[in-house]
Amino acid sequence: MIDQSVIAEHNAPREADLRADYDALGAGLARRGIDIDAVRREVAGYGVAIPSWGVGTGGTRFARFPGPGEPRDVFDKLDDCGVIHQLTRATPRVSLHIPWDRADPADLLARAEATGLAFDAMNSNTFQDSPGQTGSYKFGSLSHTDPAIRAQAVEHNLDCIEIGRAIGSRALTVWVGDGSNFPGQVDFTRQFDRYLDTMRQVYAGLPEDWRLFTEHKIYEPAFYSTLVQDWGTNYLIAQELGERAFCLVDLGHHAPTVNIEMIVSRLIRFGKLGGFHFNDSKYGDDDLDTGAIDPYRLFLVFNELVGAEGTPGFDPAHMLDQSHNVTDPVESLMVSAAEVQRAYAQALLVDRAALAEFQEANDALMASGALKAAFRTDVEPILAMARLDAGGAIDPVAAFRASGYRAKVAAERPELSGAGGGIV
Numbered sequence: 001m002i003d004q005s006v007i008a009e010h011n012a013p014r015e016a017d018l019r020a021d022y023d024a025l026g027a028g029l030a031r032r033g034i035d036i037d038a039v040r041r042e043v044a045g046y047g048v049a050i051p052s053w054g055v056g057t058g059g060t061r062f063a064r065f066p067g068p069g070e071p072r073d074v075f076d077k078l079d080d081c082g083v084i085h086q087l088t089r090a091t092p093r094v095s096l097h098i099p100w101d102r103a104d105p106a107d108l109l110a111r112a113e114a115t116g117l118a119f120d121a122m123n124s125n126t127f128q129d130s131p132g133q134t135g136s137y138k139f140g141s142l143s144h145t146d147p148a149i150r151a152q153a154v155e156h157n158l159d160c161i162e163i164g165r166a167i168g169s170r171a172l173t174v175w176v177g178d179g180s181n182f183p184g185q186v187d188f189t190r191q192f193d194r195y196l197d198t199m200r201q202v203y204a205g206l207p208e209d210w211r212l213f214t215e216h217k218i219y220e221p222a223f224y225s226t227l228v229q230d231w232g233t234n235y236l237i238a239q240e241l242g243e244r245a246f247c248l249v250d251l252g253h254h255a256p257t258v259n260i261e262m263i264v265s266r267l268i269r270f271g272k273l274g275g276f277h278f279n280d281s282k283y284g285d286d287d288l289d290t291g292a293i294d295p296y297r298l299f300l301v302f303n304e305l306v307g308a309e310g311t312p313g314f315d316p317a318h319m320l321d322q323s324h325n326v327t328d329p330v331e332s333l334m335v336s337a338a339e340v341q342r343a344y345a346q347a348l349l350v351d352r353a354a355l356a357e358f359q360e361a362n363d364a365l366m367a368s369g370a371l372k373a374a375f376r377t378d379v380e381p382i383l384a385m386a387r388l389d390a391g392g393a394i395d396p397v398a399a400f401r402a403s404g405y406r407a408k409v410a411a412e413r414p415e416l417s418g419a420g421g422g423i424v
């Protein structure tokens, strides 16, 4: 962890300017009937989970270029996640991935406590073979033609639940790579029926206070057909499984022109929005940093979420899920957490009464303008003030660079080939 005095030293010369910027923004928002302190309190209470695999350098199908001081195991990952939360105060939970993060639950809890973190959803992995595994997932997992391999995949998911129970997790996220590469390779209906049957067994093993999230993805690793390819199939699964089954929306898992905020709205309307994997994309499942390509789309997603606040049972989980190939993962995750907070803060500024009036009057120009007025507002002083109040850094990346943390862990962590990366 970073010594708190480093953060105080970083904040001291920046605080007066921040307070001046915050007061100026507050005066402008007050003229719009918005209380800046109320927005700041909402932002301060908002958290987005970090995926454990995100703190390692990602990679592509072609290569992976590891950076210095990469985490060697789940405990190093928790340390990095702890630093991200220490500086941003926006990432209080970590999402583990089994088997990559398998460890004694008591040790996991101890390190989480030491780093000030809690555990978010568990993620199962039946898209690759693990050492010691009997049957191969080359031709699928939960939907495999071989009942023994399907049973093995079910058992793995139940194992993830057991580990999660021991460390205080309350959800299981299931994403499978099952699909096909050739027309005719699989029977769509029989494959889906096999998946529904195995997922019913996983659902039956879910503790009463847990939720099950299924994640759709349009393509990859299968390139002709994918078993859970879109939100429609995902919704059917959640409907079939039961009331504790929900759909997880990964922003990158759609065709480039798909209207994701509208999918979010539909899932909210029918009580099946489980949560998000935030990232950004230009072409496909690019896993670029959240808000790096299309921050307006991220804002429009949050506009739907803020609009739905107060809906009974509405409690989506929020997590980052991205791959860092050319940046320091800790820096990318800090910036991305702020991008999610920024979209949330901007969505809180939307004049919803005025927007509803414009919609009723079919005033398209003014309705669009109501959204743009919120999106154009620079809310950075609100985010920075929320961080400062909570003991975080006014500028997390600058504070991280000043801390020397990366050089320190680079000296302590010998490079391990093949560790860390993963794109889900």
Ligand SMILES: [Mn+2]
Pocket: 215, 250, 277, 321, 424
């Ligand atoms: Mn994902």
